[in-house]
Amino acid sequence: MSTEVRVPTLGESVTEATVATWFKKPGDPVAADEMLCELETDKVTVEVPAPAAGTLGEIVAGEGETVGVDALLATISEGQASGAGDSAPAKSQDSAASKGDAPDSDGSKGTTDVMVPTLGESVTEATVSTWFKKVGDSVAQDETLCELETDKVSVEVPAPTAGILSEILAGEGDTVQAGGKLAVLSGSAGGTTEPSSASAASAEPAQAASGGGDIEDAPSAKKAMAEAGLSRDQVQGTGKDGRIMKEDVSKAVAAASTAPAVSSAPAAPVQPPRGPVSADDAAREERVRMTRLRQTIARRLKDAQNTAAILTTYNEVDMTEVMALRNAYKDDFYKKHGVKLGFMSFFTKACCHALREVPEVNAEIDGTDIVYKNFVHMGIAAGTPQGLVVPVIRDADSMSFAEIEKAIAEKGARARDGKLSMAEMQGGTFTISNGGVYGSLMSSPILNPPQSGILGMHKIQDRPMVVNGQIVARPMMYLALSYDHRIVDGKGAVTFLVRVKEALEDPRRLLMDL
Structure with a gap:
């Protein structure tokens, strides 16, 4: 077979x-x-x-x-x-x-392997962040053993069976591959452990790690090195066991091409070296390694600035009518739908309405093509203890106020708990970021690639405004639209923001599709 x-x-x-x-x-x-x-x-x-x-x-x-x-x-x-x-x-x-657990049981020895579960689409490795059990501890089936951290989400690893944690093969801070072995369980729920071959089990990964021979680089990388005239010691490999991949060669070529621009200075690291630190200051410092999620956030934000032609346009919106409508119906809304009526559903609806009129803000660049999206998958930026994530509400343009509020509440809670899946953070066409919840009065949001637009909401603040020749206090909010000027012209960006402003200042326009 x-x-x-x-x-x-x-x-x-x-x-x-x-x-x-x-x-x-x-x-x-x-x-x-x-x-x-x-x-x-x-x-x-x-x-x-x-x-x-x-x-x-x-x-x-x-x-x-x-x-x-x-x-x-x-x-x-x-x-x-x-x-x-x-x-x-x-x-x-x-x-x-x-199913994502991949336990490997050996009935003759009474051991079960704890494997790295499926990490999500396009995610091949993770970092062991925390072990909740130590060697010798008894564990129940499905009890959480450790937590893995990828560049997108945190993943809990449950025990595939009850027994004793007899060996930990990947400690905290170690990088593991999808499908790799994390630990070994032995014995049964009763707690009797058999003298399993822990040393033999650990010898296999050790032997694999040692390589036992030369590392074979990717064929495409060999060809690229030959074409660029680079030797192997001039390229830093990021593949398995230090294997050189094609993108590693591209980075080395790019670094070599920019080297003359820094004069005779030595090759500088990406982060400038720290200045002299006194012994007293050093004793009061705390050094914490960046999480994989934070590293990815930093890289993606910088990539967005390096790739897109980001420009920001501003406007302000009078929130009087939205606040009056919300106050009038929030109790009835909660009784019927079981969810609070917030401002995010109004902004989501207003943006969906404006995106139909200015479709380039909802499009993306793919090579030399512009891909227009005839739907709106709305990303709602959410701050979590681990960092900024953007869960996506799919087909938000066809959802009701109640459906939008329920989706935002559910995904927001799961984002804070680190329970979002990869699929829930992919495929967005436009993003809304609400810095007002933290008190921000004005900011310029950064694009979430490959999207071409992101709306920044801010704090609602009473300000003196001239209405019908009279100075009155009105609840005002600054709006900011950052957009990719390669695809969105200034006229389109301003038109989009004005349409959002008009819909919020007179919510009846949303009902009339005006």
Whole structure:
């Protein structure tokens, strides 16, 4: 019996990849979830695990070949690998892997492997942030053992079965791959542990980490280095075990091209070196490593500034009518829908209305094409203890006020708890950021790529305004629209913001589609 090894989902809008490296050759024994090969796309590097234990048969796509999603890569003859056991355990393990837990049980030794669960689309690695149990602790089935941190979300890892935590293979701060082994459980819920081969279990990862030979760089990287005239020691590899990938070569070429611009100064790090710090000041400092989420936020914000031509236009809106409408109906709204009527639903509706008139604000650039979206997937920026995240409310343009408020409340709560999935933060076409909840009076929001527009809300403040020749106090809010000037002209940006202002100052316009 043979099992097919196929190209996994490569990520949003990615349809093909290049086979970079095969870690196994035909005839080699493989274990379930063991890495077979590495694929390279224009965005990420994807490792392909073995779907079952057995012997690697035919390799259909060799190194350097381009393959599409779900294309056949190789075949595995099940049940022929030495020490792999019969096919039944392999099948059950594969089933567990599809659920994200991937426990590997060994009935003869009474041990169960705790594996890294599925981390989400296009996410291949995570950092172990916290272990809630230590070696020797008893654990119940589904009890949380540790928490992993990716560049998008936090993932809790439950115990696949009850037993004793006999070994931790990845400590806090270690980087682990999707499908990798985190720890070993032994014994049963009763607490009797068998003297499992902990040393043998740890020897296997150690041997794999040592490499046992030269590291094979990606074929595309070799070609790029040859074309650029770079040697291997001039490129810093970021792939598995320090393997050099194509994007590493591109970074090295870019660094070399900018080197003359810094005169004779040595190659400066990205962050300027710190100045002299006194011993007294150093003793009062605290150094904390940036989380992966914070690193990703920093990188994406800087990438947005480097890529897009960001410009911001401002206006102000009189919130009198919205506040009066909200105060008049908020109690009835809550009784009927079970959710509070806030300001975000008004702003979401107003933006959806304006985006229909100015569709370029809801579009994105793809190479030399402009992709117009005939729908609105609204991103609502939310501050969390871990950092800024942007859950997406899909098809917000077709939702009612109550549906919008419920979606915002539900996703906001899950964002604060770190429970958002990757899919819930992808695919947004426009974003609203409310800095007013923190007291911000004015700011220029940064785009959320590849989107072309983001609306910044701010604090509502009573200010003197001239109305019908009289100076009166009105609740005013400054609005800011940051947009990508490569695709949105000034006229379109100003028109969009004016339409939002008009809809909020006279909410009846939303009902009349004016």
